[in-house]
Amino acid sequence: MDIANRLESIEQEIRQVENEKLQCEQRLGLFWEHFPAIDPIIIQSHMLSLKNQIRSLENRKRALLKEQQELIVRAVVTHRGN
Structure with missing residues (x-):
């Protein structure tokens, strides 16, 4: 997958993770609103399960943002080299 396509797909994944x-x-x-009734x-x-899922999603988003930054740097370096 080329850098541009992966960057686009990262954006979609980030939106999905945020949602x-x-x-x-x-x-x-x-x-929290209905705690006493159940x-x-x-x-x-x-x-606890939801908190763990939220933490996992936050970690996934951080990893995607890191990958995105690395791809942008790679694209810039490649472009300057041409």
Whole structure:
């Protein structure tokens, strides 16, 4: 895959990660609103799972941004070399 195509695909992946993270954060917020009505052990487990998923998405976004920066640098270096 060439640099331009990968950069485009990274942008799409970042948007997808951001959307998934937002959805997780919204679900987590709903658990806080309805915490007393449901079994606290089950809620705690779901909340922990959502927090882990959010952390994983944040790590994925950081990795994508790092890859994006590396590809941009590579493109600039390649362009200057021509």
